[in-house]
Amino acid sequence: MDILNILLNWAICAYFLCGIYLWLRRYEGDFSRRYLSFTWILAGVLFFLRLLSDELFPCSSGYLVLPVNNLMGGILAIIMLYLYPVRVINSDWFRNKYRNFILIPGLSLIVILSIIHPYCRELKSFEDFLLHIGEFDVILRLVILLLGILPFTVMLFYIPYNYTRSGAYHRWILSYSIKIQLIGALYIMFMLTGNSIISEIHLLVNIYLCTSVTYHELFVRFNVSKEIREQIKVETISPSIDNLITQDDTDSSLVKQIYKLMDEQQIWRDPDLNLIELASMLNTNRSYLSKAIQEAGYKNYSDMINRRRISEFVEMAKTGKIDNVQDAFFSVGFRSRETALRCFKKYIGVLPTDYLRNNVSASDL
Structure with a gap:
């Protein structure tokens, strides 16, 4: 007791x-x-x-x-x-x-x-x-x-x-x-x-x-507030931003289908999408899909998706569409603050607040 x-x-x-x-x-x-x-x-x-x-x-x-x-x-x-x-x-x-x-x-x-x-x-x-x-x-x-x-x-x-x-x-x-x-x-x-x-x-x-x-x-x-969630609109973005997302010429039709889904349907915004579900969308299996992702220059599925999310965040920053870092990360598909900050530091090299501060300072000069 x-x-x-x-x-x-x-x-x-x-x-x-x-x-x-x-x-x-x-x-x-x-x-x-x-x-x-x-x-x-x-x-x-x-x-x-x-x-x-x-x-x-x-x-x-x-x-x-x-x-x-x-x-x-x-x-x-x-x-x-x-x-x-x-x-x-x-x-x-x-x-x-x-x-x-x-x-x-x-x-x-x-x-x-x-x-x-x-x-x-x-x-x-x-x-x-x-x-x-x-x-x-x-x-x-x-x-x-x-x-x-x-x-x-x-x-x-x-x-x-x-x-x-x-x-x-x-x-x-x-x-x-x-x-x-x-x-x-x-x-x-x-x-x-x-x-x-x-x-x-x-x-x-x-x-x-x-x-x-x-x-x-x-x-x-x-x-984020309900008002912010309702304001989120899916917009088509450029397929190449700061070389984070590269589309090299390739003969792989599966790679082309992946890019098509990434560009047209913006599947990277869905925080619940995983490798198995993407394979099902492309009528293939996870092994072939993983190989195609690596052929496209990514380490794995998570690397591909998170690079695209960070690319969109960077594009939003360049066009002055970010009023709140949390809201912006939410809109591009992140649901974890830890994951978002880790990925941003990994791909950009600095924290998002530092990046935005430097961007604003540069644009004001």
């Missing part, structure tokens, strides 16, 4: 610190950080109440199975954890009826639990749970546990998604979903068994989720 209490205290500190820091780093025009800050602080409060409950009302046989208070807190927490990515993936879904579609079922389950709380049997072990599984209040709590957790584990994949208007991308959605699914599975196992080891693993995953999502929100994700 000592390890469990230590982890519980760490989780409380992590949630409160991340929540407060996000609140301090909030800015006008975006609600994501404010909402995530509120979510982390609420989670910290819930874990603090759990710690307080354990100290005031210790159970000699370990944690209870399907305790109503923990069940209500868990459902509320999972709902809050899912509203944040909904906001990031599609901000329209966070408004009005869509938000209520997510909130109302979960809140209804919490209301039902509060009503039946006085009539619920206290279950002190998994064996106790199996012994009374036929009773109405036990069945109802089990159904509420599954209904309140499982549906949310797949919901993110059904939210309408358009990369041009979203601060997310498929890999981030998948990563966040896996983390929540793991938390949900561990929570269900803990609620059914009261096992302290499962609870310890659950707390570790919670701490990782809190810190990793906070880091991504503050230092990785491009958090």
Whole structure:
């Protein structure tokens, strides 16, 4: 129990610190950080109440199975954890009826639990749970546990998604979903068994989720406003900019098809496109495509795509179309600040702010 209490205290500190820091780093025009800050602080409060409950009302046989208070807190927490990515993936879904579609079922389950709380049997072990599984209040709590957790584990994949208007991308959605699914599975196992080891693993995953999502929100994700996303327009650009994108004469028809897609459809703007999908678009396989990309003078698929994105950024800078570096990187297909800065430094040799400063200084002379 000592390890469990230590982890519980760490989780409380992590949630409160991340929540407060996000609140301090909030800015006008975006609600994501404010909402995530509120979510982390609420989670910290819930874990603090759990710690307080354990100290005031210790159970000699370990944690209870399907305790109503923990069940209500868990459902509320999972709902809050899912509203944040909904906001990031599609901000329209966070408004009005869509938000209520997510909130109302979960809140209804919490209301039902509060009503039946006085009539619920206290279950002190998994064996106790199996012994009374036929009773109405036990069945109802089990159904509420599954209904309140499982549906949310797949919901993110059904939210309408358009990369041009979203601060997310498929890999981030998948990563966040896996983390929540793991938390949900561990929570269900803990609620059914009261096992302290499962609870310890659950707390570790919670701490990782809190810190990793906070880091991504503050230092990785491009958090552009809806107005900026709607202003992004795909424009045809020159196929050759500062020799970053070169189209040497070649006999490879596949290379020509790649350039055609790059120039006409501007596939490099799609942050979710990968080598396999591009191969499918060209009716070839990844091996032949990789060879064709190397024939065109690139190291690999990522090198080709990122060079084109940086080329567009440079062209935008030359024509005075960049008011905000973050917005410009978003428009050319980057969804990670780290990746964008690394690629710019790699291909241009300086940071984008230095490049823009030098460009403006030169143009003013």
